[in-house]
Amino acid sequence: MSHYDVLCIGNAIVDIIARAEDDFLRENGIIRGAMNLIDMERAELLYERMGPAVETSGGSAGNTAAGVASLGGSAAFFGKVADDGLGRIYRHDIRAQGVAFDTPELTGTPPTARSMIFVTPDGERSMNTYLGACVELGPEDVEEDKAAGSKVTYFEGYLWDPPRAKTAIRDTAKIAHAHGNEVAMSLSDPFCVDRYRDEFLDLMRSGTVDIVFANEDEAKSLYQTADLETAREALAKDCKIAIVTRSEKGSMIINGGGAHTRIEADPVDKLVDTTGAGDLYAAGFLYGYTAGMDMGNCGRLGSLAAGIVIQQIGPRPQVSLRQAAIDAGLIRG
Amino acid sequence: MSHYDVLCIGNAIVDIIARAEDDFLRENGIIRGAMNLIDMERAELLYERMGPAVETSGGSAGNTAAGVASLGGSAAFFGKVADDGLGRIYRHDIRAQGVAFDTPELTGTPPTARSMIFVTPDGERSMNTYLGACVELGPEDVEEDKAAGSKVTYFEGYLWDPPRAKTAIRDTAKIAHAHGNEVAMSLSDPFCVDRYRDEFLDLMRSGTVDIVFANEDEAKSLYQTADLETAREALAKDCKIAIVTRSEKGSMIINGGGAHTRIEADPVDKLVDTTGAGDLYAAGFLYGYTAGMDMGNCGRLGSLAAGIVIQQIGPRPQVSLRQAAIDAGLIRG
Numbered sequence: 001m002s003h004y005d006v007l008c009i010g011n012a013i014v015d016i017i018a019r020a021e022d023d024f025l026r027e028n029g030i031i032r033g034a035m036n037l038i039d040m041e042r043a044e045l046l047y048e049r050m051g052p053a054v055e056t057s058g059g060s061a062g063n064t065a066a067g068v069a070s071l072g073g074s075a076a077f078f079g080k081v082a083d084d085g086l087g088r089i090y091r092h093d094i095r096a097q098g099v100a101f102d103t104p105e106l107t108g109t110p111p112t113a114r115s116m117i118f119v120t121p122d123g124e125r126s127m128n129t130y131l132g133a134c135v136e137l138g139p140e141d142v143e144e145d146k147a148a149g150s151k152v153t154y155f156e157g158y159l160w161d162p163p164r165a166k167t168a169i170r171d172t173a174k175i176a177h178a179h180g181n182e183v184a185m186s187l188s189d190p191f192c193v194d195r196y197r198d199e200f201l202d203l204m205r206s207g208t209v210d211i212v213f214a215n216e217d218e219a220k221s222l223y224q225t226a227d228l229e230t231a232r233e234a235l236a237k238d239c240k241i242a243i244v245t246r247s248e249k250g251s252m253i254i255n256g257g258g259a260h261t262r263i264e265a266d267p268v269d270k271l272v273d274t275t276g277a278g279d280l281y282a283a284g285f286l287y288g289y290t291a292g293m294d295m296g297n298c299g300r301l302g303s304l305a306a307g308i309v310i311q312q313i314g315p316r317p318q319v320s321l322r323q324a325a326i327d328a329g330l331i332r333g
Numbered sequence: 334m335s336h337y338d339v340l341c342i343g344n345a346i347v348d349i350i351a352r353a354e355d356d357f358l359r360e361n362g363i364i365r366g367a368m369n370l371i372d373m374e375r376a377e378l379l380y381e382r383m384g385p386a387v388e389t390s391g392g393s394a395g396n397t398a399a400g401v402a403s404l405g406g407s408a409a410f411f412g413k414v415a416d417d418g419l420g421r422i423y424r425h426d427i428r429a430q431g432v433a434f435d436t437p438e439l440t441g442t443p444p445t446a447r448s449m450i451f452v453t454p455d456g457e458r459s460m461n462t463y464l465g466a467c468v469e470l471g472p473e474d475v476e477e478d479k480a481a482g483s484k485v486t487y488f489e490g491y492l493w494d495p496p497r498a499k500t501a502i503r504d505t506a507k508i509a510h511a512h513g514n515e516v517a518m519s520l521s522d523p524f525c526v527d528r529y530r531d532e533f534l535d536l537m538r539s540g541t542v543d544i545v546f547a548n549e550d551e552a553k554s555l556y557q558t559a560d561l562e563t564a565r566e567a568l569a570k571d572c573k574i575a576i577v578t579r580s581e582k583g584s585m586i587i588n589g590g591g592a593h594t595r596i597e598a599d600p601v602d603k604l605v606d607t608t609g610a611g612d613l614y615a616a617g618f619l620y621g622y623t624a625g626m627d628m629g630n631c632g633r634l635g636s637l638a639a640g641i642v643i644q645q646i647g648p649r650p651q652v653s654l655r656q657a658a659i660d661a662g663l664i665r666g
Contacts, residue, residue: 018429019651019652047425050425050429051429051430052390052399052425052426052427052429052430052649053389053422053425053426053429054387054388054389054647054651055387055388055389055422056386056387056388057385066385084418085417085418085419086418089386089388092380092383092385092386093385093386094385096351096383096384096385096386097384097385312646313645313646313651314387316385318352318387318646319352
C-alpha cells in the first residue's frame with residue numbers, strides 16, 4: 001500500500017490569469033470574487049476580450065496538493081486532464097512538485113479544463129471556468145491503494161459540478177474510513193454551496209466528511225444565515241473539525257466539542273492576487289494536522305502558506321513553503 | 334500606409350519559467366545567464382527535469398513591442414508561430430497588449446518555439462530555447478506597409494540563428510531607410526555576438542543599422558576586448574547611436590559624435606527575475622526616442638521599464654508602464 005499524508009481530489013485546471021478593471025467584470029457579466037462556470041463558446045469570447053495573460057497550473061485541490069508537497073509532506077492527487085498541451089502542463093507541474101498523479105488522461109475531447117481569472121486592482125480574483133475533461137472524472141479513477149493509504153483524503157466542493165466525480169468521492173471516502181483515515185472537504189465557493197447545500201450538509205451529517213474548510217461567506221451560505229456565530233455553532237454540531245477562514249481577520253478552528261481556536265492572519269506587504277489563498281491555507285493546515293501538530297500550529301501553517309501565495313500571481317507557491325515555515329519557526333529544518 | 338512608432342522583428346517564443354539552483358545548471362550543462370539553443374529532444378529532457386513552471390509569452394523583440402505598447406506607443410511585430418496551443422497563447426498576448434501582429438502562422442510542424450528559463454536565487458535567468466516555427470520566418474513575411482510606416486524598425490541579433498530571417502531583416506531595413514525611417518538592433522547575447530560578429534559589424538558599418546543596443550558583455554564581445562572604454566569608442570565610430578546597459582550600474586548612451594550620456598539604474602526593492610530587462614530597456618528608450626524626447630529621458634524611460642520587469646516573474650510587464658512613467662514624472666498623463 002502507498003502511504004501519503006494527504007490525497008487531494010479536484011478539478012484539474014490550468015489557470016489563465018490577467019489583470020482587469022472592475023468595469024470589465026461588470027461589462028462582461030462576471031460575478032466578482034466567484035467561480036463562474038462557462039461553456040466553450042463563452043471561453044472563446046472571454047479569451048478574445050482578455051488582456052495579456054500568464055498561464056499556470058491551478059484548480060483548488062490540486063493547489064492544496066502542491067502546497068502540502070512544498071511544505072515537505074507527501075501528497076497524491078486524483079483529477080482528469082486530456083492528452084493535449086494544457087494537460088501536459090498540468091501533469092508536469094504537479095508531478096514536478098513531487099505529487100503522485102496517475103489518473104489516466106482522457107484521449108480526445110473535451111480538452112483540458114481552463115479557468116480565465118481576472119485579477120482586479122484590489123487583488124480579488126474572479127474565475128471563469130470551462131470544465132472540459134474534468135466532467136469525465138468518475139469512480140473508475142479511484143486508486144484504491146492511495147485512498148487506503150492516505151492519512152487524510154481532501155476534496156473540493158466544486159467536484160459536485162461535474163456529473164460523476166461525486167461517486168468517486170463517496171467511493172474514496174468509504175475506502176479511507178475503512179482504513180481508519182479521515183476525509184476533509186472544502187466548501188469551495190458560496191455559490192457552489194448554494195447549488196449543493198443539502199448534499200454538502202448530508203456529507204457532514206452522515207459522517208462521510210470529518211473536516212470542513214470554509215471561508216466566512218461559504219459558512220454563512222451553508223446555513224443561510226448572516227450571522228457568523230450561528231454558522232459556527234452549527235458547524236460545531238455537524239462535523240468533527242471545521243475551519244473558517246476570514247481573509248485579513250485570520251481564521252477560526254472549531255472542534256466538534258464546541259471549543260475554538262483563533263488564528264491571526266499573517267502580515268502581508270503587498271496583496272497581489274488572492275488566487276489560491278483558501279487552497280494554500282488548507283495545505284498548511286493539513287500538513288500540520290497529518291504531522292500531529294496541535295490546532296494552533298496547524299492554523300498558523302495555514303496562515304503562513306496563504307499569506308505567501310497572495311503576494312504572488314497564481315495559486316501555486318513559487319517559493320519553498322518548507323523553507324518559509326522553517327524560517328518562521330513553525331517546523332524544524 | 335500604416336503608421337507605427339516601433340516595428341519589432343524577433344523570434345516568437347513562449348517562455349516556460351521555473352526556479353532552479355545553480356547546481357541544476359551545472360548538472361545539466363546549461364550556460365548560466367546565456368541563451369542556450371536546444372533541439373526538441375533536449376527540450377523534452379529538460380522539461381522532464383524542470384520544476385513546476387509558469388508560462389508566459391516572451392521572445393526578446395516581442396517583449397520590446399509589448400513594452401512600447403504598454404507605454405502607450407504604437408507597435409507592430411513580425412514573428413512566426415505555428416497553429417498550435419502555444420502559438421495561440423503568443424498571438425493572444427501580443428495582440429491583447431495592443432501590438433499589430435499579422436505574420437501568417439505556420440501550419441503543421443515544427444511547433445511554436447518555447448524557451449525553458451531557469452531562474453537562480455540571484456534572479457539571473459538561463460534560457461534554453463527550441464526555435465521551432467521561428468526557423469520559417471522569411472522575406473515573404475515582410476509587410477511592406479508596416480516597414481515603410483514605422484519610425485524605427487527594431488530587431489534582435491538572435492534572428493541570425495534561424496536560417497532565413499536575416500533576409501527578411503535586410504529587406505525590411507531597405508524599405509525603412511527608403512522611407513526616411515531608422516533601423517535599430519539588439520546584440521542579444523555575448524555568445525550570439527560571438528557566432529555572428531562579422532555580420533553584426535557589417536550591419537553597423539554598412540549603415541543597415543543606425544542604433545545598437547548592447548549590454549556590457551555584448552559590447553566587449555563585439556570588439557573582443559575586456560575594456561569597456563575601447564568598446565565605447567568603437568561603437569561611437571560604428572553607429573549613429575549606441576546604448577550600453579550595465580545592470581545595476583545603469584546605462585550609457587553614445588552618440589556617433591562621441592558624446593555620451595550616463596543614466597542611473599532605477600532603484601529595485603527586490604530582484605526577482607532578470608528575464609526581459611534588456612528588452613524592456615529598449616522599449617522605454619525607443620518609446621521616448623520616437624516621441625522626440627532627449628537622450629536623457631529616453632534612457633530614464635528605459636531604466637524605469639527595466640526596473641519594473643525585473644521585480645516580477647516573466648518578461649512582459651504585468652502593470653501599465655504608462656502609468657508608472659506618469660507617476661515617475663517622465664511622461665505627461
